[in-house]
Amino acid sequence: MISNFIDGILQYHFLQNALITSTVIGIVAGAVGCFIILRGMSLMGDAISHAVLPGIAISFILGFNYFVGAIALGLIASFIITFISNNSKIKNDAAIGITFSSFLALGVILIGVANSSTDLFHILFGNVLAVQDFDKWLTIAIAIIVLIILFIFFKPLLITSFDPNMAKAFGMKVNNYHYLLMILLTLVSVTAMQSVGTILIVAMLITPASTAYLYTNRLSSMIFLASFLGGITSIIGLFIGYSFNIAVGSCIVLTSALIFLISFFISPKQGYFKRKVVSS
Amino acid sequence: MIAVENLSVTYDGRTNAVEKVNFTFEEPSIVGILGPNGAGKSTLIKGMLKLIPSEGQTYYNDVLLKKVQRKVAYVEQKSAIDYTFPITVKDCVSLGLYPSGKLFKKISNEDWKKVDNALEKVKMIDFKNKQIGALSGGQFQRVLMARTLVQQADLIFLDEPFVGIDAVSEKIIMEILFEFRNQGKTIFIVHHDLGKVKDYFDKLILMNHHLVTYGDTEDVFVDKNLIATYGDSIIVKGGEEK
Numbered sequence: 001m002i003s004n005f006i007d008g009i010l011q012y013h014f015l016q017n018a019l020i021t022s023t024v025i026g027i028v029a030g031a032v033g034c035f036i037i038l039r040g041m042s043l044m045g046d047a048i049s050h051a052v053l054p055g056i057a058i059s060f061i062l063g064f065n066y067f068v069g070a071i072a073l074g075l076i077a078s079f080i081i082t083f084i085s086n087n088s089k090i091k092n093d094a095a096i097g098i099t100f101s102s103f104l105a106l107g108v109i110l111i112g113v114a115n116s117s118t119d120l121f122h123i124l125f126g127n128v129l130a131v132q133d134f135d136k137w138l139t140i141a142i143a144i145i146v147l148i149i150l151f152i153f154f155k156p157l158l159i160t161s162f163d164p165n166m167a168k169a170f171g172m173k174v175n176n177y178h179y180l181l182m183i184l185l186t187l188v189s190v191t192a193m194q195s196v197g198t199i200l201i202v203a204m205l206i207t208p209a210s211t212a213y214l215y216t217n218r219l220s221s222m223i224f225l226a227s228f229l230g231g232i233t234s235i236i237g238l239f240i241g242y243s244f245n246i247a248v249g250s251c252i253v254l255t256s257a258l259i260f261l262i263s264f265f266i267s268p269k270q271g272y273f274k275r276k277v278v279s280s
Numbered sequence: 281m282i283a284v285e286n287l288s289v290t291y292d293g294r295t296n297a298v299e300k301v302n303f304t305f306e307e308p309s310i311v312g313i314l315g316p317n318g319a320g321k322s323t324l325i326k327g328m329l330k331l332i333p334s335e336g337q338t339y340y341n342d343v344l345l346k347k348v349q350r351k352v353a354y355v356e357q358k359s360a361i362d363y364t365f366p367i368t369v370k371d372c373v374s375l376g377l378y379p380s381g382k383l384f385k386k387i388s389n390e391d392w393k394k395v396d397n398a399l400e401k402v403k404m405i406d407f408k409n410k411q412i413g414a415l416s417g418g419q420f421q422r423v424l425m426a427r428t429l430v431q432q433a434d435l436i437f438l439d440e441p442f443v444g445i446d447a448v449s450e451k452i453i454m455e456i457l458f459e460f461r462n463q464g465k466t467i468f469i470v471h472h473d474l475g476k477v478k479d480y481f482d483k484l485i486l487m488n489h490h491l492v493t494y495g496d497t498e499d500v501f502v503d504k505n506l507i508a509t510y511g512d513s514i515i516v517k518g519g520e521e522k
Contacts, residue, residue, distance in 0.1 A: 038365060155383050159375050162365050165356050169329045169437070170379040171349030213366065217411040222366045 005239050015242065017136045018128045022195040022234040022252065025188075025204065028143040030230030031150055032188045033209035034223045035181055038161045042206045043093055044081065047100035048182070049189040049201035051077030053107025056123060056193075060114040067138060067190055074186035077103055082178070104198075126197030126249035128238065139191045146184050150223075153180065158219055195234065196249035204230065207256040214267035229259060281306050282435065282466055287336035289320070289327040297323045298334070299490040305483055308464045310457055312471045312481035312497070316510050319488045321470040322357070325437045328468075329354055340435060350379045353433035355424045357440050363413045369423050370408040373398055376430030398426035402452055418449030425453050436460065436467040443472075454480060477501055 008015045036045050055073030059066040077099055084095035111120050122130070131139075150157070159167045160177040168174050185205075192201045212225035237252025282305050289298040298320040305311060313321045327334030330346060331354075338345040345352070353376075373395045374387055382391070399405040402422035412420060421441055428436055436457075442450055457467055461482070469481070477484070477497065484500045486492040486509045493505050 038362075152384065155378060158367075159378055162367060162372075163356070163361060163375065165326075165331050165360070166354055166375070167378075168331050169349065169352050169354035170431075170433075171346075171352075172383075216366050217368055217409075218371065219366050 001243050002239070005243060008242065014129055014131075017131045017133065018238055018242075018248070019235065021131045021136045021139050022128050022238050022248070023231045024139055024143045025192045025195045026208070026230030026232070026234035026252070027227040028146050028230075029188050029192050029201075029204035030208040030212070030226035030228070031147060031223050032181075032184050033205035033207075033230075034212065034219065034226050035150075035157055035161060036185065037206050037209045037213065038219075039181070041181075041185075042202065043096045044078070044182075045185055045189070045205045046202040047081060047096045047103075048074045048078055048186050049193070049198050050100040050107075051103035052186070052190055052193065053123065053198055054103055054110050055107075057107055057110030057114045061110070065138075070190040070193070071186055073103065074189055075183065078179075078182040078186065082182070122197070123193065124197050124199050125247060126193065126195050126200065128195040128248050129242070131194055135194060139194065142187050142191050146187055149180070149184060153177070154220075157181065196252055200249055200253050203253040203256060207253070207260050208233065211256075211260045211263045214263045214269050217269075229256070233259060281339075281341055283339045283342075284328060285337050285339070287324070287327050287334060287338070289323050289332060289334045296489060298327055298487075300336070301487065301491045303485060303491065303494045305466065308461055308466050309482035310461050310467045310469065310480065311483045311485060312469050312477060313485045313487065314471055314474070314477070314509065315487040315492075317472070319509075321472075321487065322439050324485075324487065325354075325439065325468055325470060329437065345435075348434075351434040352437070353428045353431045353435070354437045355428060355439065355441065358417060358420060358424075358443070361420075363420075365412065367412055368408070369399070369404060369410050369412060369415070370395055372412055372423055373426045373430055376427040379431060379433075394430050395426075398429040399423075401429060401456065402426045416446070417443075418445035421445050422449050422452055425456055429456065434465050436465060438467065439470045440472065441469060474506075 009019060033045070036042060052070035052074045055069035055071070056066045057069075058073070059069030062069075081092070081095050081099050084090055084099070085092040108120070111123070156172065156177055157180075160172065160174050164174050188205070189201050192204045196204055208229035209222070209226040211229055212222045216222040216225055233256040234252050237255045238248050240246070240255065241248030241251040284301055284303050287298060287301045288296060291297050301324060313324060315321050323332070326332045327336075328338045328345065329352065340348055340351070374391070376398075377387060377391050377394070396405065396408070399408055402425050404419060404422050404426060407415065407419065407423075412423065415423065441453060460467055471477070471480075478501060481497050483495065484497050485494040486500060486505055488509050492509045493500055
């Protein structure tokens with residue numbers, strides 16, 4: 001089975017594209033995901049990934065590359081959510097719920113109106129085996145940009161995540177870093193859509209990061225581990241999906257979830273078993 | 281010198297959490313902010329620092345506090361900080377280097393030495409590579425104190441630093457605060473235990489949404505003012521808040 005997969009990779013260009021694209025997405029989503037979970041913004045990740053759908057439809061209607069519309073609508077959604085929760089008594093989770101469900105509904109209608117050859121199912125659940133060369137290179141370029149930004153802004157992002165009031169007290173513009181992260185989140189969501197689809201993007205962001213969180217004591221090691229896990233689960237998921245001819249995106253998500261589940265029981269920090277032993 | 285002019289904080293545009301507070305302290309001192317629960321003590325310092333929207337201004341040596349923010353250190357209530365955050369003691373202390381322009385630079389060996397020295401001072405050097413979640417409340421407060429040492433701020437704001445900490449930690453922290461004061465810094469401390477007020481604070485601010493009074497501890501810390509702040513039911517003789 002493994003040799004079959006390796007043969008496939010050597011033989012088929014579409015499988016090479018799928019492997020490279022999904023691995024790159026796993027790496028970058030894992031890294032950004034660390035900041036998302038530490039800031040308690042997992043739902044925000046979910047919202048933005050759903051909100052890109054109408055953007056894709058609009059791009060089809062107007063004849064752009066779908067990245068353009070998706071990124072624009074993702075950013076609009078994140079601004080709307082932040083605006084609602086900052087300027088009313090509505091809590092953040094409710095603001096997120098209202099916004100992303102509306103965007104998703106709008107997206108479904110617009111995809112129907114656009115009447116394009118693109119299958120709604122593929123947008124919702126991903127179709128990494130159909131990734132074109134251009135999208136692969138675009139994904140790589142976006143991933144490199146996002147990782148460079150994370151590297152440059154590592155310390156500001158660290159302090160605004162850990163102790164935002166200390167940062168604000170000595171004069172940092174804490175809100176700007178919130179929006180920077182929203183932009184990165186949108187970029188990653190749009191690329192991750194190819195491998196797991198809009199519905200499951202949030203899993204790419206938060207599952208590897210949560211697993212890494214169980215093992216590490218420092219943010220930098222958490223980011224490296226999350227990226228590694230994101231990359232490796234993408235490869236394993238692709239292998240399973242290809243070998244058994246089942247949905248690749250779902251295989252990636254479930255592989256990631258399985259690693260989390262095992263870690264939940266054995267990791268030193270969580271120490272579920274360890275605690276059981278101590279308390280018994 | 282530090283001066284606060286007409287500082288007000290409102291929630292929902294209606295209730296006044298802090299009402300038109302004015303005070304001036306000329307000399308470097310350790311200032312205790314006292315008042316009953318919900319009196320707006322934490323809100324006062326957050327308003328001074330503009331962490332929350334507030335009216336009125338704070339001046340440090342006649343300059344708007346906003347213009348000299350790099351000289352400000354703020355330590356939030358321990359309970360507001362995420363203990364599970366993946367950060368080690370040493371990295372947590374190194375955050376104190378950020379205000380002096382280290383946000384985008386690699387931390388030099390010389391700076392790491394400062395971090396070590398600060399940790400030695402609060403007797404936490406043995407914990408340097410531990411994650412903060414492994415510390416007790418008192419140990420964590422000492423780490424936050426080390427961060428303030430590294431920061432070399434001139435104005436220090438501490439919100440309830442002595443809640444839930446052990447006597448040893450409290451002593452270590454007070455020694456550092458006295459040293460800060462002697463170096464010419466001013467420290468504001470939100471505090472609610474009336475027991476050691478006379479030992480700890482040079483000056484006091486008594487408040488209950490509005491300012492009751494402020495000044496030297498020996499002048500301010502008297503029955504009349506405490507009753508005005510806390511109400512008749514306070515038992516002053518035992519030195520305990522009822």
